[in-house]
Amino acid sequence: MTDALSNPDESADDNPCPAAFDVPEQPAWAPEDIDPRIPSVARVYDYVVGGVHNFAVDRDIADRAASMWPEVPLILRENRAVLRRFVRFLAGEGIRQFLDIGSGIPTAGNVHEVLAVPAPDAKVVYVDIDPVAVMHSQAILDGNPNALAVHGDFTEIDAVLSDPAVNRMIDFTQPVAVLLAALLHFILDDADPAGSLARIRARMAPGSYLALTHFSDEGPPDKVAQFVDMSRETPNPLTLRSKQQIAAFLDGLQAVTPGLVYLPLWRPDSPDDVDENPERFSSFAGIGYRGR
Structure with a gap:
């Protein structure tokens, strides 16, 4: 679905919503250098279409987007x-x-x-x-x-x-x-x-x-x-x-x-x-x- 997505080199200080989520235990499917506090467009899409490879931060932004714009x-x-x-x-x-x-x-x-x-x-x-x-x-x-x-x-x-x-x-x-x-x-x-x-x-x-x-x-x-503003919480x-x-x-x-x-x-x-x-x-x- 998208090309330019999450940047694993970003530090927690650069995280657009660093205090929103505690750092969860890294699931087996996730590379170790992925910060689960930073939303990813690919993982948001994965959640919306019924996938399981997403974090709480991804599900949160998807749910807020759907609440704001049901389509x-x-x-x-x-x-x-x-x-x-x-x-x-x-x-x-x-x-x-x-x-x-x-x-x-x-x-x-x-x-x-x-x-x-x-x-x-x-x-x-x-x-x-x-x-x-x-x-x-x-x-x-x-x-x-x-x-x-x-x-x-x-x-x-x-x-x-x-x-x-x-x-x-x-x-x-x-x-x-x-x-x-x-x-x-x-x-x-x-x-x-x-x-x-x-x-x-x-x-x-x-x-x-x-x-x-x-x-x-x-x-x-x-x-x-509102949708564009919300997208600014992601790296892209x-x-x-x-x-x-x-x-x-x-x-x-x-x-x-x-x-x-x-x-x-x-x-x-x-x-x-x-x-x-x-x-x-x-x-x-x-x-x-x-x-x-």
């Missing part, structure tokens, strides 16, 4: 559903290489799991900066020759694209699908997301796809402001953008029907799945295609 958990869950629809569509288009940047903590419906039926031979690389997400991805993928997880940062995209492990799995001379689900709204404008995307496009062979979802600024102004505050700004991230690519739309409207599995008020999701989904 937030629904938005996060629909984002995961859209990712699954992305993957099924791309597999149907013949894509057999997937680079999932900001993949987050593995939960049900991982990319390689979705591909198991339509494209069991597909190659998948998960990239995330959160050590918990990477560790659990590696544990799940142990023994899987077609998928791997690496530590990487979207804001240092050249290092990701040149990573030897990534290049052993992904042949950039052939079509690839780059997935950026719920990532770019955690990338500050100062970090030049457009520049990173330009370098990704430059590596994509003709016939490749770039898929993204992005939280927008179209929600109720008071709730949006939100940067919400307009639909026009989000669409610009797909510049240089051909829009795949239905274009950039609210999450539930992107190729729903059934008309019955379309929410009667899709704009309440305040998030957009879209795919761009690099023509041959």
Whole structure:
């Protein structure tokens, strides 16, 4: 789900809410250098979608967000559903290489799991900066020759694209699908997301796809402001953008029907799945295609 997440090198004095929680006993699944008092976007997402790899501080911020804006958990869950629809569509288009940047903590419906039926031979690389997400991805993928997880940062995209492990799995001379689900709204404008995307496009062979979802600024102004303020308790505050700004991230690519739309409207599995008020999701989904 996100790329730039918790920073294990931060001291307790830098913790945005150092007194809120006592330091709990470190669970077996957590790396020793993770501070359980600092919330992580990946672990908040994990909690909302029903995972177990989260701390009290993560659950607290998720519960407060849901109390303030009840649609937030629904938005996060629909984002995961859209990712699954992305993957099924791309597999149907013949894509057999997937680079999932900001993949987050593995939960049900991982990319390689979705591909198991339509494209069991597909190659998948998960990239995330959160050590918990990477560790659990590696544990799940142990023994899987077609998928791997690496530590990487979207804001240092050249290092990701040149990573030897990534290049052993992904042949950039052939079509690839780059997935950026719920990532770019955690990338500050100062970090030049457009520049990173330009370098990704430059590596994509003709016939490749770039898929993204992005939280927008179209929600109720008071709730949006509170939500952004709450995100500042994490190491990675939100940067919400307009639909026009989000669409610009797909510049240089051909829009795949239905274009950039609210999450539930992107190729729903059934008309019955379309929410009667899709704009309440305040998030957009879209795919761009690099023509041959």
